[in-house]
Amino acid sequence: MSKIIATDVQLPELLSSIRECRLCEAHLEPRPVLRASATARLLIVGQAPGKKVHLTGIPWNDPSGDRLRLWCNLDKKSFYDECHVAIIPAAFCYPGKGKSGDLPPPPICADTWHGALLAQLPNIELTLLVGQYAQKWYLGARRKATLTDTVRCFDEYISSGFFPLPHPSPRNTLWLKRNPWFEQDVVPALQDNLRRFE
Numbered sequence: 001m002s003k004i005i006a007t008d009v010q011l012p013e014l015l016s017s018i019r020e021c022r023l024c025e026a027h028l029e030p031r032p033v034l035r036a037s038a039t040a041r042l043l044i045v046g047q048a049p050g051k052k053v054h055l056t057g058i059p060w061n062d063p064s065g066d067r068l069r070l071w072c073n074l075d076k077k078s079f080y081d082e083c084h085v086a087i088i089p090a091a092f093c094y095p096g097k098g099k100s101g102d103l104p105p106p107p108i109c110a111d112t113w114h115g116a117l118l119a120q121l122p123n124i125e126l127t128l129l130v131g132q133y134a135q136k137w138y139l140g141a142r143r144k145a146t147l148t149d150t151v152r153c154f155d156e157y158i159s160s161g162f163f164p165l166p167h168p169s170p171r172n173t174l175w176l177k178r179n180p181w182f183e184q185d186v187v188p189a190l191q192d193n194l195r196r197f198e
Contacts, residue, residue, distance in 0.1 A: 011038050011120040018113055024093060024106055032092035033059050038120060040086035042197050043127040044068075045134040047090050047167065048105035054094035059087040067168035068130065073191045084197060086121055088114065090133040101171055110137050124161070126193060131167035138162060148179060154186055163190060 009017070019032050033049045044060075052062040060068055060079070069079050079085060091105030092113070098104075114137070118124075129135045132147045139162065144150040150164045157164060166172055166182065176182060 009116060009120075011036065014113075014116055014120055018092060018117075021092070021109075021113070023108055023112065027106070028093055028096055029054075030093050031057065033057055034086075034088050034092050035059060035080070035082040036086040036088060036117060036121060037082045037084075039083050039123060040121060041084055041123050041125045042194070043086045043088060043121065043124045044130065045088055045090060045127060045138065046130040047133040048102065048109075049089060049092070049094045050102060051094055051097075059089070063170050064168045067170075068165075071165070071168065071187050071190060072128075072194055074194070078198075086124065088117055090131075090137055101169075105133050107137075125196075126158075127162050128190075129162055129164045131165070135164050139164070148175075151182065151186060154189065158193065163193060165190070 015034070015036060018034065021032055022030050024030060031049075031054055033053055046060070049059065050062050050064065053059055053065075058080075059065070065079075069076065072079070074085075089105065091107075091109035093109070095103040095105055127138065129138050135143050135147065135150055139150070139157070142157070144153060147164075147166060151166055154164055165186075166175060
């Protein structure tokens with residue numbers, strides 16, 4: 001984790017600085033999207049806002065978010081209650097379109113900001129790592145060889161406060177069909193773990 005940003009900056013000032021960030025302005029249109037409060041106990045780390053989220057400024061405000069809320073068994077009111085749920089993607093701005101979907105999140109975002117943000121979220125008990133980019137940054141060498149294996153071994157990470165998930169994008173519908181164990185075994189375990197946040 002980077003120490004570029006001082007970790008003793010208070011959260012409101014830090015969030016303001018992030019929302020004004022223009023580090024990637026030469027490559028994309030900056031509009032950082034995140035939510036956080038020092039009282040949050042659940043942290044959701046995805047990859048980067050999609051086009052719809054970029055336009056609305058509301059994280060997970062798209063079909064991916066609908067599926068994630070279904071997996072979590074959280075309604076929108078609970079999901080967007082930033083006093084209890086922090087939403088911090090691996091990169092805060094829409095990275096643009098690539099050949100087969102959105103471009104990957106630029107690593108400079110997490111490298112620059114996540115360490116300082118985590119220092120201001122002292123009450124986080126569980127972090128959902130949604131997709132390979134979040135898992136790479138937070139789990140590092142502790143990841144398995146594939147995202148599928150990492151998600152299948154989710155129970156190895158819970159004791160250290162992490163719960164790895166695939167990305168809920170409609171593009172991953174085929175993955176879900178090929179891996180029925182996810183909805184049979186992992187989703188119920190996820191919901192069991194999230195009941196303590198109700």
